[in-house]
Amino acid sequence: MAKNALLDIKRSLEAHVGSRIMLRANGGRRKTVERTGTLEETYPSVFIVKLDEDQHAFKRVSYSYADILTESVEVTVCNDEGEIRIAHLHP
Template identity: 55%
Template sequence: MAKQTLADIKRSIECYVGQEVTICANGGRKKTIERSGMLEGVYPSVFTVKLDRDKYPIERLSFSYTDLLTESVTLSLAEKV
């Protein structure tokens, strides 16, 4: 696996803005949180995912690129049904 920098990670997810993605995050104590939504924005230090208000009580989640680098968060394109 090639080493990536934070800038490489940011560039690689910029092309997915506006697309449906699935986020799997480490919730602590052997819990995994999986949410799906639209990749809303890519900013200098974080990226945001807008969730469906009907499914989830919160509207938006934000994660840092370090979360992706350390693999505490994984990002994948949502499957089209």
């Protein structure tokens, strides 16, 4: 079942490659890190985000689909119609 959930998350992200996204990630020790950028590419196990250059010290970050499944990372897609949150919905 978890494998199907990861595949669903991957497919959801694939539909938004090239879109602006906002990431909210667990930074450890009760810190939350927020980043904005463009969803650059999806791979079998990870996805790559090209960060906005003026706001961050590095250019790209990668996260696994399991990070979304375990709610370590929250991805929000920003498009013309509004915002779409990519998440695994528990049954």
